[in-house]
Amino acid sequence: MIRIAQTLQTTPNDLLGLVHSSVDAGVGEQLKQLLEIASAMQPDDLRLLIVQAKAVVAARAAEPL
Numbered sequence: 415m416i417r418i419a420q421t422l423q424t425t426p427n428d429l430l431g432l433v434h435s436s437v438d439a440g441v442g443e444q445l446k447q448l449l450e451i452a453s454a455m456q457p458d459d460l461r462l463l464i465v466q467a468k469a470v471v472a473a474r475a476a477e478p479l
Contacts, residue, residue, distance in 0.1 A: 417460075418452050421467045 419426045429449050
């Protein structure tokens with residue numbers, strides 16, 4: 415879960431809904447869904463998901479404004 419939180423640039427507590435976050439409700443719900451899916455994955459698949467998420471974040475960061 416820590417790796418997922420790091421990839422999503424949030425905290426495990428935010429993903430679990432233990433603290434109020436500045437993330438809007440729609441994104442919070444999507445993060446909960448992602449966590450549910452990730453928790454059911456095999457370790458190798460989870461690593462692949464993390465690589466993919468990092469690639470998406472890097473690609474978005476490289477896009478011109």
